[in-house]
Amino acid sequence: MGSTQLETVPEPKYWHLKTVLSEALDSEFAVGEILPNERDLAARFGVARATLRQALEQLELEGRLQRRRGVGTTVAPPRMGVAVGTEQHAWPGAAGDAWQSADCAQAAPPAAVAAILETDRNEVVHTVRRSRMSHGQPVAAELLYIPASSVPGLTAIDAPSGPARARAVLRELQHLELEGQERAVELGSARADDAKELDRLPGAPVLVVTTRFVAAGRVAALSVATYRADTCRLTFGDSGSVEIHHGPERQAS
Amino acid sequence: MGSTQLETVPEPKYWHLKTVLSEALDSEFAVGEILPNERDLAARFGVARATLRQALEQLELEGRLQRRRGVGTTVAPPRMGVAVGTEQHAWPGAAGDAWQSADCAQAAPPAAVAAILETDRNEVVHTVRRSRMSHGQPVAAELLYIPASSVPGLTAIDAPSGPARARAVLRELQHLELEGQERAVELGSARADDAKELDRLPGAPVLVVTTRFVAAGRVAALSVATYRADTCRLTFGDSGSVEIHHGPERQAS
DNA sequence: GAGTGGTCTAGACCACGGT
DNA sequence: CCGTGGTCTAGACCACTCG
Numbered sequence: 054m055g056s057t058q059l060e061t062v063p064e065p066k067y068w069h070l071k072t073v074l075s076e077a078l079d080s081e082f083a084v085g086e087i088l089p090n091e092r093d094l095a096a097r098f099g100v101a102r103a104t105l106r107q108a109l110e111q112l113e114l115e116g117r118l119q120r121r122r123g124v125g126t127t128v129a130p131p132r133m134g135v136a137v138g139t140e141q142h143a144w145p146g147a148a149g150d151a152w153q154s155a156d157c158a159q160a161a162p163p164a165a166v167a168a169i170l171e172t173d174r175n176e177v178v179h180t181v182r183r184s185r186m187s188h189g190q191p192v193a194a195e196l197l198y199i200p201a202s203s204v205p206g207l208t209a210i211d212a213p214s215g216p217a218r219a220r221a222v223l224r225e226l227q228h229l230e231l232e233g234q235e236r237a238v239e240l241g242s243a244r245a246d247d248a249k250e251l252d253r254l255p256g257a258p259v260l261v262v263t264t265r266f267v268a269a270g271r272v273a274a275l276s277v278a279t280y281r282a283d284t285c286r287l288t289f290g291d292s293g294s295v296e297i298h299h300g301p302e303r304q305a306s
Numbered sequence: 307m308g309s310t311q312l313e314t315v316p317e318p319k320y321w322h323l324k325t326v327l328s329e330a331l332d333s334e335f336a337v338g339e340i341l342p343n344e345r346d347l348a349a350r351f352g353v354a355r356a357t358l359r360q361a362l363e364q365l366e367l368e369g370r371l372q373r374r375r376g377v378g379t380t381v382a383p384p385r386m387g388v389a390v391g392t393e394q395h396a397w398p399g400a401a402g403d404a405w406q407s408a409d410c411a412q413a414a415p416p417a418a419v420a421a422i423l424e425t426d427r428n429e430v431v432h433t434v435r436r437s438r439m440s441h442g443q444p445v446a447a448e449l450l451y452i453p454a455s456s457v458p459g460l461t462a463i464d465a466p467s468g469p470a471r472a473r474a475v476l477r478e479l480q481h482l483e484l485e486g487q488e489r490a491v492e493l494g495s496a497r498a499d500d501a502k503e504l505d506r507l508p509g510a511p512v513l514v515v516t517t518r519f520v521a522a523g524r525v526a527a528l529s530v531a532t533y534r535a536d537t538c539r540l541t542f543g544d545s546g547s548v549e550i551h552h553g554p555e556r557q558a559s
Numbered sequence: 560g561a562g563t564g565g566t567c568t569a570g571a572c573c574a575c576g577g578t
Numbered sequence: 579c580c581g582t583g584g585t586c587t588a589g590a591c592c593a594c595t596c597g
Contacts, residue, residue: 106565
């Protein structure tokens with residue numbers, strides 16, 4: 054039989070579905086518009102709900118959709134550019150940074166953190182929690198680890214705990230001369246506490262930005278910031294002004 | 307009825323499962339070791355296979371596991387640091403960069419790309435495909451868009467097409483003075499062609515690094531690089547030497 | 560209470576990799 | 579060929595939001 058099936062690769066249904074939906078989003082829906090519910094959509098396309106959900110999950114991962122339990126599925130606006138790597142190095146908490154200090158504690162850091170800080174075990178490490186807003190939405194939650202040796206001028210009198218304490222720690226940090234900072238970005242999933250702060254479910258995809266602040270030849274502070282991967286595009290360099298988007302975008306009425 | 311249920315939040319099964327598996331990976335498995343198959347694991351934990359898969363998917367997303375159809379599920383090594391933002395700016399294709407040119411064409415770029423390049427419609431844009439290896443594995447696939455006006459010295463004689471043509475285009479690019487580059491990182495899912503190159507299935511999570519190369523006050527080139535999100539940690543700054551990992555790591559025998 | 564997305568089940572078949 | 583992970587189904591119930 055001389056019939057050679059050339060490249061008959063049966064495309065998975067959910068993949069094809071994703072393509073169809075993606076094109077529909079470009080041409081027939083406005084940002085903020087509510088899609089039909091999952092059961093209706095599944096019926097309309099003649100697939101099981103789980104299959105439809107697989108397509109929706111991908112589109113949400115790509116920032117095209119936003120789903121909220123009890124509410125519905127809406128068309129997401131283009132991702133917002135969030136500046137992460139301002140060229141001029143600066144300590145966290147420097148004037149005009151985008152973060153808001155939330156709390157401060159002196160918990161023992163995780164082992165992986167201690168290894169990077171190269172602290173003796175038992176050395177006190179200040180742990181500052183901060184959050185970052187952009188366009189009225191929470192976009193990131195951060196844990197800052199600062200060995201006590203990096204803030205020698207800190208007095209117990211400054212503030213016992215809470216946001217005031219956090220600001221005091223960061224204020225002390227500015228006295229050190231920052232020699233450099235090294236960043237890394239990787240994919241992660243939101244821990245329960247971060248998820249709550251980011252208004253997402255636990256396990257939601259996040260971009261984890263790890264920054265080591267170097268001063269006096271050692272790591273003087275470590276920041277682990279988790280950004281919502283669905284709504285954020287992390288920008289490095291001069292600006293985050295130019296937008297890349299997927300196609301025609303309209304505004305919901 | 308004075309019983310106030312305080313914070314009785316029933317944790318989803320797959321989430322608890324993920325935690326259990328994660329701890330088991332830290333303490334009982336070596337890197338490269340093969341886990342029992344999904345049907346056995348599901349039976350062992352008393353859940354449906356779909357539920358177990360939900361947990362495995364999360365762990366794979368976090369770079370803890372690697373799954374391959376027809377083979378099995380293995381314990382992944384810690385993510386490799388991949389340098390992306392070397393501080394000294396340089397054109398793509400400069401001496402010693404990590405990329406290997408694969409091909410070159412003159413296809414019309416997607417609308418979103420044309421918008422960023424601010425090219426007239428119909429202006430010729432060279433499209434170079436490159437790939438990047440690290441530690442013997444493919445880690446990234448890139449599409450480079452270079453308007454013909456950025457490489458005026460390029461002659462048709464240099465090479466008609468293919469890798470040689472790609473190198474010729476990049477060689478011409480070095481003649482321009484690079485004024486700056488702006489990068490953005492966001493989460494995406496692999497297109498079919500990228501997935502093939504990265505040895506993953508279509509839809510696999512990737513980190514999309516978009517770089518605009520600025521020269522003579524305009525965008526002279528645009529790079530869209532997709533990195534495997536499961537195996538890569540993108541590093542910016544001086545080095546990617548320090549490793550963050552999740553716990554005890556051992557080597558498979 | 561009605562409607563939404565989130566979780567979970569117990570099956571089935573398919574595509575792929577190695578033997 | 580067999581065993582693996584990948585896809586798909588047709589249900590069920592739960593958690594949440596909102597009117």
